[in-house]
Structures are given as C-alpha cells and as structure tokens.
Amino acid sequence: MKHFDIIVIGGGHAGIEAAQIASQFGLSIGLITIPGIPLGSAPCNPSVGGVGKGQVVRELDALGGIMGILADKAGIQFRTLNESKGFAVQSSRVQIDKEAYAIAAEELIASIDNITVVREKVQSIQKNNELFEVTGENTYTSHKLIMTVGTFLNGKLHTGSEQSFGGRVDCEPSKGLQDLFQAIKTRPQRFKTGTPPRIDKATIDYSKLEEQPSDISVRNFHCMHEPFNRHISQASCWLAHTNAETMEVIRENKEKSPMFNGQIKGIGARYCPSIEDKAFRYPDKNVHHVFIEPEGLNLDTMYPSGISSSLPKEIQTEYVRSIVGLEKAEIKVYGYAVEYDVIDTTDLKITLEHTQISNLYFAGQVNGTSGYEEAAGQGYIAGVNAALAFLGLNPLILSRHDTYIGVMIEDLTSNTRDEPYRLFTARSENRLYIREDNSILRVYPYRTSLHLNHAIDRYQREFVSNFDELMNFCDQTMISEKSELMERFSREGELQKLSRRMSVTEILKQAWLNPVSTLEELLSHYGIVLSYDLVRTVAISKKYEGYIKRSEDQFHKLKKMDSMSINWQEISESNNISFECKQRIKRIRPETFGQLKLIEGIRPATLAVVAAKAL
Ligand SMILES: Cc1cc2nc3c(=O)[nH]c(=O)nc-3n(C[C@H](O)[C@H](O)[C@H](O)COP(=O)(O)OP(=O)(O)OC[C@H]3O[C@@H](n4cnc5c(N)ncnc54)[C@H](O)[C@@H]3O)c2cc1C
Numbered sequence: 001m002k003h004f005d006i007i008v009i010g011g012g013h014a015g016i017e018a019a020q021i022a023s024q025f026g027l028s029i030g031l032i033t034i035p036g037i038p039l040g041s042a043p044c045n046p047s048v049g050g051v052g053k054g055q056v057v058r059e060l061d062a063l064g065g066i067m068g069i070l071a072d073k074a075g076i077q078f079r080t081l082n083e084s085k086g087f088a089v090q091s092s093r094v095q096i097d098k099e100a101y102a103i104a105a106e107e108l109i110a111s112i113d114n115i116t117v118v119r120e121k122v123q124s125i126q127k128n129n130e131l132f133e134v135t136g137e138n139t140y141t142s143h144k145l146i147m148t149v150g151t152f153l154n155g156k157l158h159t160g161s162e163q164s165f166g167g168r169v170d171c172e173p174s175k176g177l178q179d180l181f182q183a184i185k186t187r188p189q190r191f192k193t194g195t196p197p198r199i200d201k202a203t204i205d206y207s208k209l210e211e212q213p214s215d216i217s218v219r220n221f222h223c224m225h226e227p228f229n230r231h232i233s234q235a236s237c238w239l240a241h242t243n244a245e246t247m248e249v250i251r252e253n254k255e256k257s258p259m260f261n262g263q264i265k266g267i268g269a270r271y272c273p274s275i276e277d278k279a280f281r282y283p284d285k286n287v288h289h290v291f292i293e294p295e296g297l298n299l300d301t302m303y304p305s306g307i308s309s310s311l312p313k314e315i316q317t318e319y320v321r322s323i324v325g326l327e328k329a330e331i332k333v334y335g336y337a338v339e340y341d342v343i344d345t346t347d348l349k350i351t352l353e354h355t356q357i358s359n360l361y362f363a364g365q366v367n368g369t370s371g372y373e374e375a376a377g378q379g380y381i382a383g384v385n386a387a388l389a390f391l392g393l394n395p396l397i398l399s400r401h402d403t404y405i406g407v408m409i410e411d412l413t414s415n416t417r418d419e420p421y422r423l424f425t426a427r428s429e430n431r432l433y434i435r436e437d438n439s440i441l442r443v444y445p446y447r448t449s450l451h452l453n454h455a456i457d458r459y460q461r462e463f464v465s466n467f468d469e470l471m472n473f474c475d476q477t478m479i480s481e482k483s484e485l486m487e488r489f490s491r492e493g494e495l496q497k498l499s500r501r502m503s504v505t506e507i508l509k510q511a512w513l514n515p516v517s518t519l520e521e522l523l524s525h526y527g528i529v530l531s532y533d534l535v536r537t538v539a540i541s542k543k544y545e546g547y548i549k550r551s552e553d554q555f556h557k558l559k560k561m562d563s564m565s566i567n568w569q570e571i572s573e574s575n576n577i578s579f580e581c582k583q584r585i586k587r588i589r590p591e592t593f594g595q596l597k598l599i600e601g602i603r604p605a606t607l608a609v610v611a612a613k614a615l
Helices: 013-023 053-062 067-074 098-110 244-252 275-281 313-321 372-390 404-414 439-448 455-476 484-489 504-508 515-525 532-543 545-562 579-588 593-598 604-614
Strands: 002-009 029-033 047-049 075-081 091-096 115-119 124-128 131-135 139-147 156-159 162-165 189-195 198-200 210-212 237-241 289-294 301-305 331-333 336-342 360-362
Touching: 002 013, 002 131, 002 372, 013 029, 013 098, 013 115, 013 139, 013 372, 029 139, 047 053, 047 067, 047 372, 053 067, 053 091, 053 372, 053 404, 053 439, 067 075, 067 091, 067 098, 067 372, 075 289, 091 098, 098 115, 139 372, 244 275, 244 313, 313 331, 360 372, 372 404, 404 593, 439 455, 455 504, 455 532, 484 515, 504 515, 504 532, 515 532, 532 545, 545 593, 593 604
Parallel strands: 002 029, 002 139, 029 115, 139 360
Antiparallel strands: 047 091, 075 091, 124 131, 131 139, 156 162, 156 336, 189 336, 198 301, 198 331, 210 237, 237 289, 289 301
C-alpha cells in the first residue's frame, strides 16, 4: 500500500494548485485523478481572470501559485475589463487555448519530483485511526486528504428531457465517495451550472461580427514573465448579439426547459445566468451580448459565451441560427446543465479543514463556488494549510482586508450559501486597495511567513525594496515650474495648476494625467530604468493615495466594529429577534459581530439589537 503525506483527489484547478503549493514544503504528495481528464482541464469557458478574478490570479501568483504561469503560457487573447473605469476595478482576462493550458499543467506538475500523479478513479475513502485509506484500482494511505472533486459528486446532466449521470459531458459521476460523507452530519446541498453549445468555427460568418483582437498592452499574469511577451500565437474573439427571434424561440419552449419545467432542482448562480434565465428574468430585453471565443488554436470549436442552455438539441440549433453571423452554424457539442452535490462550507474552518473530520480539507466547486479562479484560490489555501499542519506550523490565514482570496474564504466559511458563490469586486469592503497592480505588496507578508526561498521569493524581496525607494523618490523629487517636463504634462486650461514647484507625487495626482505613462516619462528624463510592473504599481499607488487612505480608515472602523465579541447563545434566546434569525444564528454560532453580519438572511433589525447591546 503506497503512503503519501498528503493525498489530493482531483486534478482540476483546485487540485493542481493544492498539490503544487503543498509540494513546496518537501512533503510527498499523491494527486489522484480520473484517467482521461487532463490536469487543469476547462469544461466550460476557456478563459482565466475577469472582474475580481484577475485579482485572485495575481494574488495566487504572488503567493507562489501556478494559475498565472499556466494562463500566460496558454493565453491567446488578452484584455483589460473595466478599462474605462479607474485602475482599482480594472481586471485582466485571458482567453486560453484549453489544450495548451492542460499541456502546460501536465508539464508543470510532472516537473515536481515529490508529486506522484495517480490516474485512477477513487471509489471509496475510509478513515482508520489517523490515516485515510483511498481506494481506486489500488489503495493509498495518507495523513491529510484534500477533496477537490468539482461537479462530480452525484453529478447529473440535462439536455432537454435527456438525462444522464456524469460530472461533465462524457464523464461518469463519482458515486462511491459517500462512505466518508456519511460521517458528516450536515446534508449536502444540490447546485447546478451549465454550458453553451460549441459551434464549428468554419460555419460562422465572421464578416457580420465585431472583432476583438488581443490587446498587446495587457500584462502577463506571472510576475517573472516578461510583461508583454506572448508565449503562443494570438487569436481574436468576436462579438454577436441575440435578437427578438432568438429570445422568442426560447420563450416559446419554456415547458421544454429542464430549468423551468421542474426537471432540474439544483440552484444555479444568479450572476452566471443561462440564456433561459435571461429570457424569463428580463422579458422585455431581447439583445444580449454573445462573445464568440476560440477554444484553442488547433481546435475547431468556438465557445459562445452568454448563451449556456439545457434546452433540447433542436431548440439550441434554432436559437443559435437566429443570431446574425451564426445563420449556418453547426453545433459540435450541445449545451447542457449539470446538477451536483456540494458540502456546507460553514462546516469548514478558515483553513478549509472540515470541523467534523479532522485532517480532511475541501476546495473548489465541491464547496459550492463557481469558476476556475475561485477553485484555484481555495486549492492553494487547502494545500498550504494541510502542509503547514502536517509540519506542525501555524496556519496561513489571509485577511479579507488585503486579499480577494481572504474575502472568499471568510464569506464561504461564515455563511450558508443558497446559490453558487462567485467573486466580484463588490464583495470586498476594501476594493480600492485590493487591486491587481499591488498584488505583490499585499501578499508579500503572507508569502514570507512561509519561509520558502524560491526564485519568486527573491524576486519579490527586491520588488518590495525597490517599491519603497521609488515611493520615496516620488515624494522627495521636486520639479520646477520652469522645467520643460511641466510644459509637457500641462493641458490647455489647466496650465495654472502646474505653475509652481511640485513633487513627483503631486504631479502624478493631477486628474488629466495617466499616472503610469507620466511616471515612465519622468524616470526616463532622469535616466532611471526600472521594471514596468514596479513603475505601474508606484504610479497607481500614488495616484490613489488619498482615496486608499480614506477607504483604509473606513475599513479599520468597520473592522473594529466587526471584531466585537458577541454571545450567540444569549442572542438566540432574545425576545427581540425573529425566530428565523435565531435559527440561523444557532446554526452558524457567530462569535463576532462581523461573522453575524455575514450570515445570509440576518435582518438589519437583528444587527441593530445586537449592536445596541454590544456597544
Ligand atoms: C458543465 C459545466 C459548466 C460550467 N460553467 C461554468 C461557468 O459558466 N462559469 C464558471 O466560472 N465555471 C463554470 N464551471 C465550473 C468550472 O469548471 C469549475 O468552477 C472549475 O473547474 C472547478 O474546479 P475544481 O478543481 O473544483 O473542479 P474540476 O475542475 O471539475 O476538477 C475536478 C477534478 O476531480 C476529479 N475527480 C472527480 N471525481 C474523482 C474521483 N472519484 N476520483 C479521482 N478524481 C476525481 C476530476 O477528474 C477532475 O480532475 C462549469 C463546469 C461544468 C462542468
């Protein structure tokens, strides 16, 4: 019987991240995954990043994770989302070649000596004393076990009235894992997600669609890659739109939709609606964006983002062909919805270890989240904490104050979910500070606390020290009003604003100046050569210094209030609180005001009663 220090079940986005970070501590890792499904495969939208998620990928990268490295290697179209808004809420999004991504994942994991990839489907898990016994074709034992089985627990697929059991198309579900779950008292919940039909790329009339080429000015995710270097050829995405006919086809067939005729019971994400959801939720709206995205340079399918569906096949064909540019579209793989079991994440500690079964960790879609980035972020947290616990070291807890990963983990573990959880910037109270450009600065203290000395640690040490120096340079360097630089930075009608001696910091804050190109120009004037990433981080930090300070102050006030201890037993006896709120409080047992606030369904009146008592 082969023994590992840690076993990770599942080679998806959560699993590979968990295995990789745990391996950095020199432990033996068994990564057991279903044969035939490549590591890091993308069953849905082949893209990485996006609003709130781009920040997670950069945080992971700064923590020594791998998603950013893989996305850069497989990236075929780079974009900045929210480009017209401030730097704080801008996010990078990379269309990936899903084959290239999986190849890069396989290569990266294979290059790590202390990870053994076992291609077997796990059929049962037992816990005997302190050891887990994991059985597929063979039996393996471990001290720590990380479950990252995605949508495979009791997975059921739907396309119209056709139903089959599976974790995703052409893959059987994972059934035998229930033995272990019988030991868990909380009942699993059932969620659903869906995917659109894939279209033969040769049958699309691109002349009728709007082209979206790759943007050469978007930085790679991995901090040690050349910022604008592309690893493979680039390809365009295309924009199409639904119309009245498209939506009419869907509305006319409501009774054939498994989501609306009662066939699907699982709950889907509000923020990732299917085309049926859009048709019935917004009955007056017929025009919706459909992004037509390549799945890979050598693959002959396009992914139409925005029209995921579980309608019968013939109806999918009809509505797809009603879209301008897709009149002759041939569907290669039909869309479907998948229902699956998820665990109750309020049973998890903030390290993602289960409270009822020690040494067992959960990460990814099985925790009721949706999205590759959310899965990868949790995989890292479960992997690093399983390794630290194995070594008897302190856990790594990321605060919601300075990371989106921290926001997600706190949200998940404090609150029951009634729909799949997705990250977006509004989930953070501190989003002016939690930006993509300063991810290294935010995450550096956490990474340093791991006491690892890899190339990325040396890179970051130097980055942080150069950051401090450049920030000082901006404060201390004064530019005379007579300098030719001032003339260049002036704008008609605003000249008088630059008619006095100013520090570089003051110049960077001028509303009409792009802080990044301005600082680049200033530094080149002084003959100072620094990396683009460093200049960008300093320029944006300076531009928003005032706002960030205000938002930090606000956050600290909130945090002070949130850290107030409360007595949940006493509150759940109170006559001034509704029965429903008391039930929720008894279930979650919040120990602080902050935790109480995060509980779904807690009414403002309850918060007022508790606050009045505690203040
Ligand atoms: C149909 C579909 C539609 C989706 N739509 C979206 C979407 O619109 N937006 C979005 O953000 N996300 C979507 N997703 C979710 C996205 O795929 C996941 O969020 C992400 O892949 C989750 O990563 P994970 O690591 O948790 O699970 P996965 O990537 O699914 O990986 C699970 C892994 O577990 C392995 N595994 C399962 N059971 C066993 C077993 N018994 N033994 C060994 N290995 C096992 C599998 O081989 C697989 O490698 C969709 C997923 C599916 C299937």
